[in-house]
Amino acid sequence: MSANTLTITDNRTGKQYEVPIENDTIKAMDLRQIKTSDDDFGLMTYDPAFMNTASCKSRITFIDGDKGILEYRGYPIDQLAEKSTYLEVAYLLLHGELPEEAQLKEWTRNITYHTFINENIKTVMDGFHYNAHPMGMFEATLGALSTFYPDAKQIFDVECRRKQIYRLVAKVPTIAAFAYRHRIGMQYAYPDNDLGYEGNFLNMMFKTTELKYKPNPVLERALSVLFILHADHEQNCSTNAMRSIGSAQTDPFSSLAGAAAALYGPLHGGANEMVLRMLKEIGSKDKVPDYIKRVKAGEFRLMGFGHRVYKNYDPRARIIKQVADEVFEVTGKDPMLEIALELERIALEDEYFVKRRLYPNVDFYSGIIYQAMRFPVDMFPVLFAIPRTSGWLAQWVEMLEDPDQKIARPRQIYLGHKTRDYVPITGRKLPATASANA
Numbered sequence: 001m002s003a004n005t006l007t008i009t010d011n012r013t014g015k016q017y018e019v020p021i022e023n024d025t026i027k028a029m030d031l032r033q034i035k036t037s038d039d040d041f042g043l044m045t046y047d048p049a050f051m052n053t054a055s056c057k058s059r060i061t062f063i064d065g066d067k068g069i070l071e072y073r074g075y076p077i078d079q080l081a082e083k084s085t086y087l088e089v090a091y092l093l094l095h096g097e098l099p100e101e102a103q104l105k106e107w108t109r110n111i112t113y114h115t116f117i118n119e120n121i122k123t124v125m126d127g128f129h130y131n132a133h134p135m136g137m138f139e140a141t142l143g144a145l146s147t148f149y150p151d152a153k154q155i156f157d158v159e160c161r162r163k164q165i166y167r168l169v170a171k172v173p174t175i176a177a178f179a180y181r182h183r184i185g186m187q188y189a190y191p192d193n194d195l196g197y198e199g200n201f202l203n204m205m206f207k208t209t210e211l212k213y214k215p216n217p218v219l220e221r222a223l224s225v226l227f228i229l230h231a232d233h234e235q236n237c238s239t240n241a242m243r244s245i246g247s248a249q250t251d252p253f254s255s256l257a258g259a260a261a262a263l264y265g266p267l268h269g270g271a272n273e274m275v276l277r278m279l280k281e282i283g284s285k286d287k288v289p290d291y292i293k294r295v296k297a298g299e300f301r302l303m304g305f306g307h308r309v310y311k312n313y314d315p316r317a318r319i320i321k322q323v324a325d326e327v328f329e330v331t332g333k334d335p336m337l338e339i340a341l342e343l344e345r346i347a348l349e350d351e352y353f354v355k356r357r358l359y360p361n362v363d364f365y366s367g368i369i370y371q372a373m374r375f376p377v378d379m380f381p382v383l384f385a386i387p388r389t390s391g392w393l394a395q396w397v398e399m400l401e402d403p404d405q406k407i408a409r410p411r412q413i414y415l416g417h418k419t420r421d422y423v424p425i426t427g428r429k430l431p432a433t434a435s436a437n438a
């Protein structure tokens, strides 16, 4: 018997099976042979939230949640945050290696020259209500972009795919900034190709009457670091959505719109917005103990705390805390910081949080920095989506090139009615327990 196998005894039949172990996993399909009779479908696994199921093999991002390690293509996140730029990291995620000088120049040029969006997209955006949430506008506009680029459907043409990647990485800041300007009723500020990726985004967000917008270099650099930290995070909810939608061979604009929709949720990329709303609701440092009491009583969750994978301090949160100091030097301290620090201090000592290994995650401090930089709270999920675009695209390409992948299609355990005959409306009687939504 090989050592790299698992022997399973089915106590229903007494039969034994030996299934191979590869990369510390067994293939779920190897369980299908375990049957009680010839017409039995075979054994499946039940894992509703993918708690213990690997859906792909990946070479992009590595996380060790117990040790608090995060690496992109093998490079530790703290080194990238300190030494790299967001565009270089996006290249790394998408190409597998850090670019040489000429490659970075070419990549930057291509991104810079795809930042403009079709004028008709502005008309699409103008159709949104004056107070539409920017993330809703962002998602919808991404979906709308697919109609402007029908060539994007050629997902197996490598050259064509590359072009869509330039377009998407380049245009997401433009769409994000236009969504913001629409919401506040200000005319759109066009991209400025003389500026870098982050500086141009700040220009499109905040330019008013000046002829040339000059981004503050400290804020530009802080944004680059925040973008690096948010660029990828292996198989999270929105990346899983990107892969799942993409597995149907959907074009990348539509797939990305779906991924952004997943990110919008308050348990995922919407958490940074919820953190700020929570800090506002708490209002002052002295109210923190009472708030923690209510969290422990199960009234609500402490937003920006806890993670499915990290059972240690989220390494991104640690780096963000350092960035905060640099930003506050320029902008002045945000009063919310004091409340956040007190929340963290009390939570990290409290048995409820210690026992469940709940630590601050990336969203806990990012919102405070964004607020200090003058981004409104409802832009926070959009600020997450801009850099995550490169991660989503890297994961999408990896999925398309993986011969193991097919259209994503989970199984279910059917617990509903067995076959029954149609009853005409006059003869129907609902059982007392049946609900209208069933």
Ligand code: CMC
Pocket (backbone or CB within 6 Å): 236, 266, 267, 268, 269, 270, 271, 295, 300, 301, 302, 303, 304, 305, 306, 307, 308, 309, 356, 358, 361, 362, 363
């Ligand atoms: N506040 C209070 N209790 C919590 C929290 C929290 N933030 N997170 C988890 N718990 C408790 C939960 O009630 C449960 O307790 P019990 O065992 O008594 O039922 C236990 O911890 C395990 O929680 P879980 O829901 O099984 O954990 P999960 O892995 O399914 O959820 C999570 C992970 C991130 C959705 C969750 O921790 C959460 O809701 N956090 C708040 C939202 C948030 O900050 N999300 C951003 C995540 S990081 C960025 C990103 O991925 O987008």
